[in-house]
Amino acid sequence: MDIETKIKEDMRSLGCDSDTKVSLAYFLYIHLVDEKLMYDTEYCYNKDIDTLYIMARPSKNEKINIYVPVMTSEDISMDFINKLQENLCTVETGPSVNLAFIEGDSTTVIYTFTKDLVERPAAEKVVEQKRRDERRSFINSELKKNKNTILNTALNGGYVDDDDCEVLS
CATH class of the missing domain: 1.20.5 (Single alpha-helices involved in coiled-coils or other helix-helix interfaces)
Known part of the structure; x- marks a missing residue:
């Protein structure tokens, strides 16, 4: 059994039934491990919001971050981002969620969304x-x-x- 099949089966065993979500999470996982060289990288599944996501540290001394794979064709709303923050963020990770927008040609762009930023004054x-x-x-x-x-x-x-x-x- 090759590595890709093993990891994807592992992701499915967490409870995710969507082949698309598993493929996106696998691609993001490999991107973070091989290209970004992140530490303590692991994939997780939250059944309450049916989301596969990756947790990783950019360096050994930094806090763990949350990365959620998203297709660029998906419509993303603030309600969706708030739901992710409410369900995935912990004291250990802080109030930020990173959305990894993945294009069909494997281009990946990561944006960070932080909860409770203060609005600009007049x-x-x-x-x-x-x-x-x-x-x-x-x-x-x-x-x-x-x-x-x-x-x-x-x-x-x-x-x-x-x-x-x-x-x-």
Whole structure:
């Protein structure tokens, strides 16, 4: 029995009955092992969402990532991606799922989808925040520039001009 047949039978034994899904997962598995040289590569099946996927580490020290094979002709929705994230992501893998889009000529393009990314703020808020940051930066630089003078004045009791004081009754 050759390796391809063995791996595909192994994938079927996990519970996947679709020849297309098994072929895509096999192709992605070989791509990640032979071309991307990933570590701890293994194929898995989630029966709740009927999905064969691959788990692998890009390097020995990185966290394990999830790779889901998808034909380029398939329509992918945000609901589909959310369903994958809800069912496949764990504390160990983090909130990201990698979709491996596979073309008929074996071209493979991998996109990462991360759950709960923050939406971009409105342009006015960005400008306002930038102004605040610039003002803070200016004040900090002035404080650093005059640090010694401020410290010496504070330690020596300072000098207050009577014109600068207001007497409160």
